[in-house]
Amino acid sequence: MLYKPFQDLKLSTLGMGNMRLPTVGERGPIDQEKARAIIEHAYHQGVNYFDTAYRYHGGESEGFVGKVLSQFPRGTWYLASKMPGHMMNYKDGKLGFQGYLAGEEVKSIASIFEEQLEKCGVDYFDFYLLHNLCETSYDFYTNEELGVVRYLLEQKEAGKIRHLGFSAHGRADTIGKFLDHYPDTFEFVQIQLNYLDWELQDAKSKYRLLEGRGIPVIVMEPVRGGSLANLRPDCQQLLEAARPEDSMAAWAFRFLQSLPGVQVVLSGMTTMEQLEENLRLFSQDDPLTDDEKALLQKVVADLADLVPCTVCRYCCEACPQGLDIPKLISMYNEINYNKGLGSLSFTLNAMEEKELPSACLGCGACEKLCPQSIAIPEVLGKFNKALQST
Ligand code: SF4
Ligand code: SF4
Known part of the structure; x- marks a missing residue:
């Protein structure tokens, strides 16, 4: 031992x-x-x-x-x-x-x-x-x-x-x-x-x-x-x-x-x-x-089909809603993999309406700054849809 x-x-x-x-x-x-x-x-x-x-x-x-x-x-x-x-x-x-x-x-x-x-x-x-x-x-x-x-x-x-x-x-x-x-x-x-x-x-x-x-x-x-x-x-x-x-x-x-x-x-x-x-x-x-x-x-990427956010936070500077975009993407990845909320329900319960993906306006300002070319409004839209169906 x-x-x-x-x-x-x-x-x-x-x-x-x-x-x-x-x-x-x-x-x-x-x-x-x-x-x-x-x-x-x-x-x-x-x-x-x-x-x-x-x-x-x-x-x-x-x-x-x-x-x-x-x-x-x-x-x-x-x-x-x-x-x-x-x-x-x-x-x-x-x-x-x-x-x-x-x-x-x-x-x-x-x-x-x-x-x-x-x-x-x-x-x-x-x-x-x-x-x-x-x-x-x-x-x-x-x-x-x-x-x-x-x-x-x-x-x-x-x-x-x-x-x-x-x-x-x-x-x-x-x-x-x-x-x-x-x-x-x-x-x-x-x-x-x-x-x-x-x-x-x-x-x-x-x-x-x-x-x-x-x-x-x-x-x-x-x-x-x-x-x-x-x-x-x-x-x-x-x-x-x-x-x-x-x-x-x-x-x-x-x-x-x-x-x-x-x-x-x-x-x-x-x-x-x-x-x-x-x-x-x-x-x-x-x-x-x-x-x-x-x-x-590589195994993780294959297993989880992750949205490849590197948490650089460039996108956050552009968001008129002040959304914590990398945090939301990380939560989306988790929900997508688990096919359910799991322990994320603790986090979601404590979040205010204005912090949730439903607050996204779809303006696309974030996407232009993302070095990983992530379609952020689309991801947040999918996240919101997943939350509505739970
Ligand atoms: S698309 Fe949504 S997340 Fe992106 S900048 Fe606009 S409001 Fe913020
Ligand atoms: S700019 Fe792209 S990679 Fe950087 S935190 Fe935002 S979504 Fe993630």
């Missing part, structure tokens, strides 16, 4: 995500025997970072993972969990759950945190995160009357949190704004990062922002929910021709090994076979060569 220093710790570069543990039936409870075997084997093979959250496996993951790890000496494993603020709201001094948890009672931020410690059977979390900082959870996490961050900093002071961070599905500017709002507060950030989302979700901007600020990156969705482990046959053939011995997952993990700011790559492993393959991949540092990076770029 490869390790990287994190302050005074040595963290395994492969981390165990605990939201895709094996279950009884398709959506049943955790298959305790199989899941226990996977976690124990990961630990014995040197994995020391274990990530869970309040609602993984319907709330079962935290307690289960804590119980399995408790057989090993505390201090030889690091447990991460998350405050579910993205599923909560705070109105008129009242805290509540929303979404599929709407109606469930919640007393306070403190009661959730204490419940998590108790469920996990620990006195402290090694790593604790605000869950999913994004455009729609931003106001919740920055509400000073509620004081989520203030409360967690108090817990850190009291020794119940060793390292504080957040996970984010928000866009790079939202992450940057949050880091500015709480300077010198967060020690690590967890983002969705893989070679496809490098372009599709503009993960490159998030990574570069964090790397520029010296904040270690914890990676989630390294194989994009498994889709990068099973590519379209023509894309797979391209990669196999270059490295016949390698699996598709190996390409995804080696891409991440090429990014020095990556601290831990979380993989949600459901089978022992996945774990064994990941252990093999993380036993040697084998970053991509420049030629291999170029090949992956």
Whole structure:
């Protein structure tokens, strides 16, 4: 197992995500025997970072993972969990759950945190995160009357949190704004990062922002929910021709090994076979060569049929509506690939009418300035149509 220093710790570069543990039936409870075997084997093979959250496996993951790890000496494993603020709201001094948890009672931020410690059977979390900082959870996490961050900093002071961070599905500017709002507060950030989302979700901007600020990156969705482990046959053939011995997952993990700011790559492993393959991949540092990076770029372009915006922003200067054109193009690429909104719904919900593609006048002033000759009004028109049909 490869390790990287994190302050005074040595963290395994492969981390165990605990939201895709094996279950009884398709959506049943955790298959305790199989899941226990996977976690124990990961630990014995040197994995020391274990990530869970309040609602993984319907709330079962935290307690289960804590119980399995408790057989090993505390201090030889690091447990991460998350405050579910993205599923909560705070109105008129009242805290509540929303979404599929709407109606469930919640007393306070403190009661959730204490419940998590108790469920996990620990006195402290090694790593604790605000869950999913994004455009729609931003106001919740920055509400000073509620004081989520203030409360967690108090817990850190009291020794119940060793390292504080957040996970984010928000866009790079939202992450940057949050880091500015709480300077010198967060020690690590967890983002969705893989070679496809490098372009599709503009993960490159998030990574570069964090790397520029010296904040270690914890990676989630390294194989994009498994889709990068099973590519379209023509894309797979391209990669196999270059490295016949390698699996598709190996390409995804080696891409991440090429990014020095990556601290831990979380993989949600459901089978022992996945774990064994990941252990093999993380036993040697084998970053991509420049030629291999170029090949992956071709695969991404083929896979996603991307509008090739380079985010130079020349077009923005000409737009009478002040539209953030590269941001809209990046969102269009994502929707087009996913055939749906996915996590973009967070961003879209927080946008005003005047920021949406429907605000485009079709004047074409932007197009004349685009060095990539992108038919911008046409792309925004298609984006608008896609939004109307969702
Ligand atoms: S076509 Fe739309 S995006 Fe382009 S400059 Fe005109 S209003 Fe702005
Ligand atoms: S000018 Fe073209 S390439 Fe540059 S940001 Fe605008 S759309 Fe993208």
